[in-house]
Amino acid sequence: MNPYNLPAMKGQMNPNENQHQLLRKIPGVDHLLELAGKDPYFENAPFSVQVQSIRHILENLRSAILGSARGATLEELSDQHILDRVKEHVMRVMAKNLVCLVNATGVVVHTNLGRSILSPHVMDSLLSIAGRYSNLEFDLSKGTRGSRYSCVEDVICEISGAPAAMVVNNNAGAVLLCLESIARSRRVIVSRGELVEIGGAFRIPDVMAKSGAILKEVGTTNRTHLADYENAIDNDTALLLKVHTSNYQIVGFSADVSLKALCLLGARYRLPVMEDLGSGTLVDFSKFGLIKEPTVQESVAAGADLITFSGDKLLGGPQAGIIIGRKELLDKIRQNPLTRALRIDKLTLAALESTLRLYRDPEKAMETIPTLRMLTTPLHRIEAKASLLARALEELGDERLTVRCVDRSSKAGGGALPLLDLPSKCVGITIRGMSANSIEKYLRENTPPVIGRIEEDIFLMDLRTVQDDESPIIVTAITKILKKA
Ligand SMILES: *Cc1c(COP(=O)(O)O)cnc(C)c1O
Numbered sequence: 001m002n003p004y005n006l007p008a009m010k011g012q013m014n015p016n017e018n019q020h021q022l023l024r025k026i027p028g029v030d031h032l033l034e035l036a037g038k039d040p041y042f043e044n045a046p047f048s049v050q051v052q053s054i055r056h057i058l059e060n061l062r063s064a065i066l067g068s069a070r071g072a073t074l075e076e077l078s079d080q081h082i083l084d085r086v087k088e089h090v091m092r093v094m095a096k097n098l099v100c101l102v103n104a105t106g107v108v109v110h111t112n113l114g115r116s117i118l119s120p121h122v123m124d125s126l127l128s129i130a131g132r133y134s135n136l137e138f139d140l141s142k143g144t145r146g147s148r149y150s151c152v153e154d155v156i157c158e159i160s161g162a163p164a165a166m167v168v169n170n171n172a173g174a175v176l177l178c179l180e181s182i183a184r185s186r187r188v189i190v191s192r193g194e195l196v197e198i199g200g201a202f203r204i205p206d207v208m209a210k211s212g213a214i215l216k217e218v219g220t221t222n223r224t225h226l227a228d229y230e231n232a233i234d235n236d237t238a239l240l241l242k243v244h245t246s247n248y249q250i251v252g253f254s255a256d257v258s259l260k261a262l263c264l265l266g267a268r269y270r271l272p273v274m275e276d277l278g279s280g281t282l283v284d285f286s287k288f289g290l291i292k293e294p295t296v297q298e299s300v301a302a303g304a305d306l307i308t309f310s311g312d313k314l315l316g317g318p319q320a321g322i323i324i325g326r327k328e329l330l331d332k333i334r335q336n337p338l339t340r341a342l343r344i345d346k347l348t349l350a351a352l353e354s355t356l357r358l359y360r361d362p363e364k365a366m367e368t369i370p371t372l373r374m375l376t377t378p379l380h381r382i383e384a385k386a387s388l389l390a391r392a393l394e395e396l397g398d399e400r401l402t403v404r405c406v407d408r409s410s411k412a413g414g415g416a417l418p419l420l421d422l423p424s425k426c427v428g429i430t431i432r433g434m435s436a437n438s439i440e441k442y443l444r445e446n447t448p449p450v451i452g453r454i455e456e457d458i459f460l461m462d463l464r465t466v467q468d469d470e471s472p473i474i475v476t477a478i479t480k481i482l483k484k485a
Contacts, residue, residue, distance in 0.1 A: 101449040106462025109414030129350035162324035168342040174308035174321030179211035186238035191224035194243040246278035246415030263303035272305040279416035280309020313414035316371030317355035386425035400432040
């Protein structure tokens with residue numbers, strides 16, 4: 001009886017005589033370990049990894065013998081053959097899971113690909129702090145315990161014009177911490193049109209609920225007026241919140257209340273006003289011919305009492321959440337035990353301090369901070385990179401490969417400048433006898449991976465986000481594909 005009506009596992013119940021013979025030919029784990037011990041290939045592989053890999057390969061062999069009519073050939077059961085498979089497996093186990101890759105998507109602040117990459121200046125300070133003791137929480141002038149954040153607070157205030165600053169793990173944490181500190185069990189007024197969801201399950205209403213603050217939404221999806229905020233204010237109100245609708249825009253018949261007007265209203269009712277800026281750029285992109293994105297400095301000048309933004313979006317630094325604003329509020333937030341739970345580590349601090357320092361010279365910042373540089377690269381430079389790559393691929397001289405440069409547009413990403421299309425150049429390739437999906441897969445599984453996109457059966461690589469020294473990686477990867485095709 002088979003009550004579950006499961007299909008019988010083929011061959012597993014009663015191995016036949018042939019299968020028995022093959023199973024008996026499988027070498028033992030100890031024997032293979034001895035062989036591995038003599039092979040220099042395994043020198044750097046820990047013993048546990050060798051054992052694990054040998055067991056895995058032997059188990060696969062056993063299943064092949066029992067599970068398929070074909071079984072296994074004698075050659076497949078030879079020591080050499082098995083050891084080769086063990087080597088492959090060891091290589092896979094030993095390879096790092098977090099690896100560098102080539103971003104040919106054209107999305108500059110790509111959340112899935114690590115958002116911002118750091119400038120070489122920043123990496124230098126990160127490296128030196130990582131391998132040494134530092135004055136992380138030690139005041140060198142007094143010889144006493146110091147504040148972990150003091151190294152970045154001054155420079156944030158200097159650049160943004162804010163009176164006080166602090167830093168936590170990310171902007172989601174910053175918003176949570178501010179709401180919990182200022183508005184727990186009390187009401188926070190937000191426009192209905194700003195109740196956004198940022199990718200990865202950050203939703204303003206949910207964060208609000210977790211902070212213990214009570215959401216009071218006002219206005220309609222497309223229009224919210226100052227009177228809507230004012231009419232909602234009562235004795236339980238703790239905060240007026242404005243959220244930057246990072247990744248979408250309401251266009252057409254729409255109205256929202258400016259931060260400045262909200263701050264005037266807040267002042268009249270003695271209520272603090274907070275803005276979650278999302279990306280929070282310190283640079284006015286409209287000066288570089290891009291769409292205007294509100295800057296941190298403008299929010300400070302408009303009179304916001306608290307402003308939060310990310311470190312690794314348009315700022316171009318490491319993952320962090322930056323909180324700036326009035327000193328009394330920041331002091332209150334600092335005392336919240338959540339601050340400790342959201343604290344940032346010394347590597348992030350080192351990277352953030354060096355990134356922020358680059359902003360002291362705004363022109364240099366545009367060149368040295370990779371995120372800013374990629375967003376403002378002139379089209380002719382991207383075009384030159386695309387032509388060079390296209391030529392290198394044509395010089396492979398494989399007539400199955402078709403290469404062309406095409407006009408496409410890149411995106412800022414990171415929930416910033418959502419409507420902005422940055423004119424860019426892509427290199428598109430097709431390989432006769434191979435689908436665009438297979439090309440995409442080969443490149444994605446390459447070492448290092450190359451990530452692009454498919455459009456109408458052509459594999460496209462946007463050169464805006466490909467670093468200057470990465471084109472040879474692409475050429476090598478495609479050479480490998482052509483050998484396999
Ligand atoms: C991105 C974003 C966040 C979350 O910031 P993280 O640094 O990713 O935690 C919060 N609010 C807005 C408006 C955002 O755009």
